[in-house]
Amino acid sequence: MTADLGAQLAAAFDAAVAADERVEPRDWMPDEYxxxxxxxxxxHAHSEIIGMQPEANWITRAPSLRRKAILMxxxxxxxxxxxxxxSAAETLGTSRDELLDKLHSGKQKYSSIFNYPTLTWADVGAxxxxxxxxxxxxxxxxxxxxxxxxxxxMVRICKEESFHQRQGYELLLALSRGTxxxxxxxxxxxxxxxxxSLMMFGPPxxxxxxxxxxxxxxxxxxxxxxxxxxxVDIAVPQAESxxxxxxxxxxxxxxxRGHHDFGAIDWAEFWDVLKGNGPCNEQRIGQRRKAHEEGxxxxxxxxxxxxxxxxQQAAQQAANPAGQNEEARV
Numbered sequence: 001m002t003a004d005l006g007a008q009l010a011a012a013f014d015a016a017v018a019a020d021e022r023v024e025p026r027d028w029m030p031d032e033y034x035x036x037x038x039x040x041x042x043x044h045a046h047s048e049i050i051g052m053q054p055e056a057n058w059i060t061r062a063p064s065l066r067r068k069a070i071l072m073x074x075x076x077x078x079x080x081x082x083x084x085x086x087s088a089a090e091t092l093g094t095s096r097d098e099l100l101d102k103l104h105s106g107k108q109k110y111s112s113i114f115n116y117p118t119l120t121w122a123d124v125g126a127x128x129x130x131x132x133x134x135x136x137x138x139x140x141x142x143x144x145x146x147x148x149x150x151x152x153x154m155v156r157i158c159k160e161e162s163f164h165q166r167q168g169y170e171l172l173l174a175l176s177r178g179t180x181x182x183x184x185x186x187x188x189x190x191x192x193x194x195x196x197s198l199m200m201f202g203p204p205x206x207x208x209x210x211x212x213x214x215x216x217x218x219x220x221x222x223x224x225x226x227x228x229x230x231x232v233d234i235a236v237p238q239a240e241s242x243x244x245x246x247x248x249x250x251x252x253x254x255x256x257r258g259h260h261d262f263g264a265i266d267w268a269e270f271w272d273v274l275k276g277n278g279p280c281n282e283q284r285i286g287q288r289r290k291a292h293e294e295g296x297x298x299x300x301x302x303x304x305x306x307x308x309x310x311x312q313q314a315a316q317q318a319a320n321p322a323g324q325n326e327e328a329r330v
Contacts, residue, residue: 017218022148025091033217034092036210037147039108040219042094045085046103046110050284052078054118055127063121070167071124077160084157088149104289112270113196115278122175122182122189128168129242130190130197130235136161137231138201141221150219169238176243183243190239191247198262199270201228207267232260 009028016023023029052075059075062068086096102108113131118124140158145151175186202208202224214220222230232251239246250263273281 017146020144020146020218022151023146024148032213033219036214036217037150037219038089038092038094038099039210040214041085041089041150042099042102042108043110045082045089045099046108047114048078048082048085049103050110050288051114053284053287054114054116054280055124057118058121058124061121067171074128074164074167077164081157081160084153085150088147088153091149100292104285104292106276106285109274111200112273112278113200115273115281115284116192116196117280119192120185120189122172122185123193125168125171125175125186126189126193128164128166129172129238130168130193131200132161132164132168133235133238134197134200134231136165137234138227141227142219144218144221146218169242172242172244186242187244190244194247195265195269198228198232198265199267201225201231203267203270229259232262236260 010030013023013027013029013033016027023033055071055078056075059068059071062071086099089099090096099108103110118127136158139154139161142154143151143158145154172186172190175182177183202211205211205223205225208224211220211224215223236246236251236253248263250261252261253259254261272278276282
């Protein structure tokens with residue numbers, strides 16, 4: 001590629017992004033843009049797949065058939081979300097096997113939130129309300145992402161995440177209005193999941209390595225801190241409706257800012273969990289590796305079947321080429 005052609009392609013890309021047009025897989029794009037998309041979509045896909053574990057832990061112990069069906073549907077949705085996102089990442093020239101290898105080796109990360117344990121049934125509700133609520137806050141703007149396949153995948157994902165958030169809220173509401181012990185269990189779950197949920201949006205803007213560039217490319221539409229503030233403002237009145245207290249003594253409405261002030265986040269804990277030192281890091285990635293290894297025979301069988309089908313189709317075409325078909329019709 002000549003320097004002039006490269007400059008023209010870069011200018012056309014910049015103009016398309018500035019005009020809020022979608023970049024598609026066959027369009028020219030900077031290598032850094034491609035790498036940033038792969039990193040973000042891979043982390044998102046890994047989070048969906050790993051995120052199945054803490055809730056699947058409660059499927060066999062759900063207190064009713066209705067709750068079991070809801071939870072099974074949710075975990076199934078999360079598997080589908082991972083597949084949508086891996087497929088979107090593949091449009092950028094990276095294979096799913098490569099992404100999974102990087103997840104299993106620790107070269108790519110998933111959301112730190114999924115390294116916390118689900119200790120009680122109320123945790124399923126707290127994850128639905130807080131974790132999925134934070135996910136929706138973060139992901140709805142990605143429906144307008146500059147990269148077409150990612151944006152389109154997010155439309156369906158966000159619709160399903162809204163169901164997850166509602167079921168979590170409804171579960172906590174039932175517990176909060178139940179017995180004294182049930183209310184205490186719901187409050188305990190919220191106490192444990194509130195701060196990790198705020199960490200989900202990533203580090204503060206002045207410590208985020210990728211946020212500014214992602215916003216410039218319109219992969220993201222809002223900064224980490226903006227999204228975190230939006231989530232807090234949404235969660236406070238919802239907590240009041242639930243009859244539950246958010247575990248932050250500094251949480252209060254700031255009339256001048258038009259937003260809620262909230263306390264300092266323990267970023268040392270965030271970075272420690274991200275480095276692999278969380279309560280469930282080893283358990284989560286260990287189970288993921290084990291599931292991948294034990295599923296090898298399924299992948300091998302599917303590949304063998306695909307090869308067989310391809311060979312049969314090739315044999316049929318060789319035995320009955322297009323010319324013979326035309327003669328038969330005449």
